[in-house]
Amino acid sequence: MSAQKTSISRRTLLRGAGLAAAGTALSACIPGPGTGGGGSSGGSQKLRLRYWAWVDDPTSRVLSDLADRFNENHPSIEVDVELMPASAVYERLLAAINAGDPPDASAIHVNNVADIAAMGALHPLDQYFDAMPDKDDFVPTAVLGSRLGDESAPLHTMPWYGLVSYLYYRPDWFRDAGLPEPRTTDDFVSACRAVTDPAAGRYGYGLRGATHGHIHYFIWLATLGGLEAVQGPDGAPVFHQPEHIAGTDWFLDLARTHQVVPPTASGDGFEQLMNNMKAGVTGTAIHHIKSSETLVAALGAENIRAVPMPVGPSGRRWTEFGPSMNAVYAGGQDPEAAWEWVSYLASPEAMRIFCTEDGGLPVRQSVGADPYFQENPFAKVSIDSLPDAYLIPFTERPGYARLAEQTWPQLTQPALAGEMTSAEFAGRLAEDVR
Amino acid sequence: MSAGATAGVASRRTGPPAAPVRRARRRPRDLLLPYLLLLPACGIVALVVAFPIVQSIGYSLHHYNLREPDNAYFSGLDNYIRALTDEMFWRALRATAIWVGAVLPIQFVIGMAIAVLMNRAFPGRLVLRASVLLPWVVPSAVVALLWRWLLDGNLGVINDLLIRVGIIDTGIPWLNDPSTAMAVVVIAMTWHGMPFFALMLLAALQAVPAEMYEAAHLDGASALQRFRYITWPSIIDTIRTTTLLRIIWLANSIEIIWIMTAGGPNFATTTLPVVTFFEAVRGLDFGYASAVSVLLALILLAVVHLYVRQMRKDD
Numbered sequence: 001m002s003a004q005k006t007s008i009s010r011r012t013l014l015r016g017a018g019l020a021a022a023g024t025a026l027s028a029c030i031p032g033p034g035t036g037g038g039g040s041s042g043g044s045q046k047l048r049l050r051y052w053a054w055v056d057d058p059t060s061r062v063l064s065d066l067a068d069r070f071n072e073n074h075p076s077i078e079v080d081v082e083l084m085p086a087s088a089v090y091e092r093l094l095a096a097i098n099a100g101d102p103p104d105a106s107a108i109h110v111n112n113v114a115d116i117a118a119m120g121a122l123h124p125l126d127q128y129f130d131a132m133p134d135k136d137d138f139v140p141t142a143v144l145g146s147r148l149g150d151e152s153a154p155l156h157t158m159p160w161y162g163l164v165s166y167l168y169y170r171p172d173w174f175r176d177a178g179l180p181e182p183r184t185t186d187d188f189v190s191a192c193r194a195v196t197d198p199a200a201g202r203y204g205y206g207l208r209g210a211t212h213g214h215i216h217y218f219i220w221l222a223t224l225g226g227l228e229a230v231q232g233p234d235g236a237p238v239f240h241q242p243e244h245i246a247g248t249d250w251f252l253d254l255a256r257t258h259q260v261v262p263p264t265a266s267g268d269g270f271e272q273l274m275n276n277m278k279a280g281v282t283g284t285a286i287h288h289i290k291s292s293e294t295l296v297a298a299l300g301a302e303n304i305r306a307v308p309m310p311v312g313p314s315g316r317r318w319t320e321f322g323p324s325m326n327a328v329y330a331g332g333q334d335p336e337a338a339w340e341w342v343s344y345l346a347s348p349e350a351m352r353i354f355c356t357e358d359g360g361l362p363v364r365q366s367v368g369a370d371p372y373f374q375e376n377p378f379a380k381v382s383i384d385s386l387p388d389a390y391l392i393p394f395t396e397r398p399g400y401a402r403l404a405e406q407t408w409p410q411l412t413q414p415a416l417a418g419e420m421t422s423a424e425f426a427g428r429l430a431e432d433v434r
Numbered sequence: 435m436s437a438g439a440t441a442g443v444a445s446r447r448t449g450p451p452a453a454p455v456r457r458a459r460r461r462p463r464d465l466l467l468p469y470l471l472l473l474p475a476c477g478i479v480a481l482v483v484a485f486p487i488v489q490s491i492g493y494s495l496h497h498y499n500l501r502e503p504d505n506a507y508f509s510g511l512d513n514y515i516r517a518l519t520d521e522m523f524w525r526a527l528r529a530t531a532i533w534v535g536a537v538l539p540i541q542f543v544i545g546m547a548i549a550v551l552m553n554r555a556f557p558g559r560l561v562l563r564a565s566v567l568l569p570w571v572v573p574s575a576v577v578a579l580l581w582r583w584l585l586d587g588n589l590g591v592i593n594d595l596l597i598r599v600g601i602i603d604t605g606i607p608w609l610n611d612p613s614t615a616m617a618v619v620v621i622a623m624t625w626h627g628m629p630f631f632a633l634m635l636l637a638a639l640q641a642v643p644a645e646m647y648e649a650a651h652l653d654g655a656s657a658l659q660r661f662r663y664i665t666w667p668s669i670i671d672t673i674r675t676t677t678l679l680r681i682i683w684l685a686n687s688i689e690i691i692w693i694m695t696a697g698g699p700n701f702a703t704t705t706l707p708v709v710t711f712f713e714a715v716r717g718l719d720f721g722y723a724s725a726v727s728v729l730l731a732l733i734l735l736a737v738v739h740l741y742v743r744q745m746r747k748d749d
Contacts, residue, residue, distance in 0.1 A: 094500045094718060115501050198604055201588065209610075211696070264587035266699055267610035272586070281588045398501065405716050413610060413699030 046078045047337055052093070053107035053326075054086040055358055056290060062357040070344050077337050097121045097331065104332035105342050108157060110323050111404070114148055114396035117156050123328040123335040124154040128343065137348075141389060142363035145323030149391045157325035158342040161351065161360030163288040164382040164389045165219060165320040167310065168295065170195075170283045172303045173202075181307050182284070185224060185250075188310045192260035195283045204260035206276050206285035209412035210269030211405045214429065215320055215392050216286045221247040222318035222390075223309055231393040237433050240426035248422040255416035266413035277304075288322065290359045292378035306381040308388070321389035324360060399432035407432050493724035500718035513725035522701070522709065523726065527733070529616070530705040533691075534684045536620045537627065542677065544624065545631025552632070553639045563636075570629035578693035581622035585609055585694075612702035615695050619703055623690050627683075631676060638672035639665065674745050678738065685734055706730045 053063055067079040082103075084092065090112045096102045097119060108116065116122055125146075129135055142159035144151065169182060173195045182188040192204025208216050221230050221239050229244040231237060238244055255261045262281055264272065274291055276282040278298035286309070295304045309319040326342035328335050344350055348367050355362045355373075361382045362368045373379040394400050407429055415425040497509040517523045552563055569577065584591050587607035596602045608618045642665060650660050688707040691697065697704035697712070706726060714723035 091715060091718075098500055098503050119501070119503060201605065262588055262607075263605070264607040264610050267587075267607065267695070272588070276588055279589055401716055406712060409696060410698045410701050410704075413612065 046076060047334055049077060049079045049105065049333070049338055049341055050082065050103040051079050051105050051341060052082050052084060052089055052103045054084060054089055057358075058083060058085075060357065062354055066345065066350050066353060067341075069350075070341060074340065077340065079341050097329070100331065102329040102331045104334070105326055105328050105338040107160070108325055108327045110145055110148075110325065110391065111395045111400060113146075113156050113325070113327070115398075116327065117148075121329055121331060122156050123330045123332070123338070124156070125158055125328060125339065126155045128336075128339045129155050129158070132343070137364045137366050138346075139363045139365060139368070139386065141321050141386060142323050145321060145391055146325050148396050157327045158339075158346050159363045160324045160326050160342075160346055161355050161358075162324065162363045163290065163322040163361060164385045165215070165286050165288050165322070166306045166308050166378075166381050166385050168277065168285050168287060168291075168304060168306050170277075170280075170299070170303060171305045173283045181305070182310050183307070185220075185310045185312050188284070189254070189258060189260075192254070192284065193258055196258075196260045198259070201281055203262045203276075203282050204258075204284060205254055206268065206273045206282035207254060207261040207265040207416075208268055208270070208273055208286070209266035209416060210272070210409045212408075213269070213412065214404055214408040217248075217251055217408075218392055219286065219309060219318060219320055220251050223312040223316070224250055225312070226314065226316055227318060227390070227393065235393075235397075237394065237430035240423065240430040242423070245422050245426060248426045252415055252418075252422055252425065256418045261416070266416050267409075289361055289376075289378045289382050292376075293359065306378050308381055308385040317385075317388040319385050319389050320392050321386070323363070323391070394433040397433040399434075403429055403432035490724045491728055493720050494728045496721045498719075498721040500720065509721065513722045514729065516722060517725050517729055522704070523706075523729075525701055526704050526706045526709045529701075529703060530685055530707075530730075532616060533620065533623075533703075533705050534681055536616075537623045537684055538677065538680055540620070540624045541628045541680065542631050542673075544628045546635055548628070548632040549635035549639055552636050566629050566632055568629075569626050570633075572626070574626060574687075574689040575693060577622060577626045578690045581618070581625075581690075582609065582694050585618055609695055610699050612700050615699055615702045619691050619694050622694060623684070623687070626690065627680070630680070634672055634676045635669060638669035642668040678741060681737065681741070682734060685730065685737075 051067070055063060063081045063083065067081045071078050086109070089106060090109065093102065093106060093108070093112070093116065097116070102121060113122075138159055139162070142162055143155070145162070146155050146157045146159050147153040148156065167182065167188075169191075171181070174181065174191060177191070177194045179191045179194055180187070182191050188205075194204075196202060196204045207213070218230055218239075221244075224247045225244060228238075229247055230239045239247060255265060262268065262276060268276065270287075273282075273285050273287065274294065277285050277295060292304075292306070309317050311317045326345055328338040328342060332338050345354070346364075348364055351362050351364055351367050352370060352372075354360065355367070361379060362370075362373060367373070368379075368383055373383065394403070411420065411425055411428055414420040415422075494513050495508060495510060496506055497512065498506045548566055552559060552566070572580075583589075585593075585608040587593065587605045587610060590605070590608075592608070593602070593605035597605070606614065608614045646664050646668075647660055650664055655663070685705075686707055688705070688711055691703050691705060691708055692711065695703045697708040707730070710723045710727045710730070713719045713726065717723070
């Protein structure tokens with residue numbers, strides 16, 4: 001049936017659905033310190049820009065303070081920062097774009113950029129970025145992330161900060177077991193087996209079986225067999241194919257054969273992962289620098305360390321680069337003014353302030369060279385891992401959210417329990433992003 | 435009182451039947467007034483009830499995904515066919531039936547027992563009444579988080595207690611095992627909703643005249659007979675109303691399941707509202723999500739219809 005012929009009043013439908021989605025999403029939103037008002041202020045000539053973002057600590061004023069600094073130097077612009085939970089940003093964005101009222105700019109997760117770009121809602125930033133005198137200061141991986149991994153794609157967003165996954169481990173456990181820090185995947189499995197003691201409630205590896213744990217799965221698969229064992233040249237999944245299924249076997253065997261993961265692994269998300277590390281339930285876990293502060297506070301600096309992801313049998317290492325970025329919306333009031341704001345956030349001064357306070361990794365080489373980051377052992381491991389850090393595959397595919405938030409968390413239980421074969425498990429995941 | 439009316443009254447008392455009194459002709463404005471007064475209420479109902487229902491039905495007949503706003507078109511019954519041919523829909527329907535079928539009777543029995551207990555005079559009754567209310571006033575999201583932590587497989591208090599008393603050796607992953615996940619969300623929901631039954635039934639019990647019990651007691655009726663022949667018939671209408679409401683609420687509820695298990699593991703606790711929520715909020719597929727919710731509403735209507743018909747038969 002032709003969409004053209006049978007389309008109903010699309011604007012009406014979209015506005016209605018947008019409002020409905022906004023209603024749902026709004027229930028999860030926390031008003032931020034900004035006023036959230038849009039449009040030009042009535043009494044002055046200032047352009048009031050709406051900016052949506054999230055920070056880990058909802059009481060943090062770092063973004064509002066940066067907006068104050070920016071506003072002081074830009075008499076004709078006033079940025080209103082509205083903070084909301086990370087999970088709410090995407091839903092609100094879609095609702096707002098559909099309702100024809102997007103913010104002027106927002107922080108955006110890399111997983112959501114492709115969808116928003118496909119809607120034609122993003123204002124391309126190449127012309128502004130290319131005109132920056134210090135554009136070469138940006139870490140190439142971050143710029144590539146803003147192009148969704150495709151050199152020839154437009155610069156959808158402005159790089160802001162990044163997160164690189166690495167392996168946390170308990171040096172006290174390893175020391176007691178006479179183990180060196182895990183450098184290879186074989187070291188890793190041996191160490192996990194050595195420190196696991198179910199009777200004492202201790203397990204070698206904190207496997208994330210709940211939502212978004214697939215990221216760690218893909219990290220291991222690419223470490224073991226290279227990215228070509230995960231994704232084909234055309235971008236389609238290949239990890240489920242017989243010649244690559246050994247990677248999934250290796251991963252599931254951590255539970256099925258070696259039994260080095262807690263029995264709760266299939267339901268463990270980020271919260272449980274961290275609590276298990278802090279409570280001495282697990283000896284290793286994959287995460288990034290943002291959890292270092294809480295782990296050090298709970299365990300003491302001497303009992304928690306980070307190493308780059310272990311290398312696979314081929315000697316290669318592969319880990320995730322999670323870029324955080326800012327988008328400028330084509331439907332906003334003044335994309336050029338919005339660019340002023342997001343480029344300020346990516347300036348050395350603002351990036352240093354934000355990353356120092358919020359815990360992210362700077363994506364400017366000059367800021368990364370700052371002693372603060374070089375002397376922080378977790379930032380150092382992150383920076384050392386950067387050459388092997390890439391975007392997680394398939395994020396640009398429409399079924400990615402389903403894989404991450406439904407198929408993966410639902411199927412890890414039967415897969416880890418051995419009730420589902422590796423081929424079936426991988427096949428069901430691949431189906432979502434085929 | 436008018437003269438005519440007075441004459442009418444007098445004639446009823448004393449004389450032969452009088453000619454019918456002619457009603458005063460009402461002006462059109464008076465005839466319209468009640469409807470005008472009802473108009474705001476009708477408008478509000480139309481806005482907050484009828485409009486969303488009509489809109490949901492409309493969405494369910496469209497291919498409409500917020501990710502593809504330029505590709506919205508009328509798709510007829512496609513979304514319904516997709517749902518009815520999807521194994522997940524039927525699994526979710528079964529899970530919904532298990533969820534409602536398990537929570538409802540347990541909540542009712544416990545609520546009834548508490549109501550009967552609270553209907554008696556004993557020291558500390560007021561404290562018990564206040565404490566029974568507690569699970570009801572705690573927000574569902576907090577209840578879910580509370581139970582999730584109590585039941586945590588590694589660090590939960592329940593596992594810890596069971597290990598300490600020697601019932602189990604290692605922690606049980608209550609929420610991560612398909613054989614226990616539904617049971618524990620049922621327990622959490624039972625705890626949360628049981629005061630509703632207790633309070634409603636207590637109110638009904640307190641409306642039963644004490645004289646009836648006294649008379650039955652004098653006639654030698656046993657406690658069971660007093661319950662069967664006095665209490666039960668007196669509160670049956672309340673029971674019917676509360677169970678009907680609870681069926682609808684339970685079939686629509688999502689927050690406890692979503693927060694505790696997100697419908698897992700392996701879809702063991704995926705009920706129809708979970709499917710709707712996921713498709714609408716995560717999948718942004720408003721067309722399909724609307725179709726599933728309309729189907730759930732139709733199933734509920736059928737259940738309610740059967741329930742009401744059975745109630746009438748019993749009467």
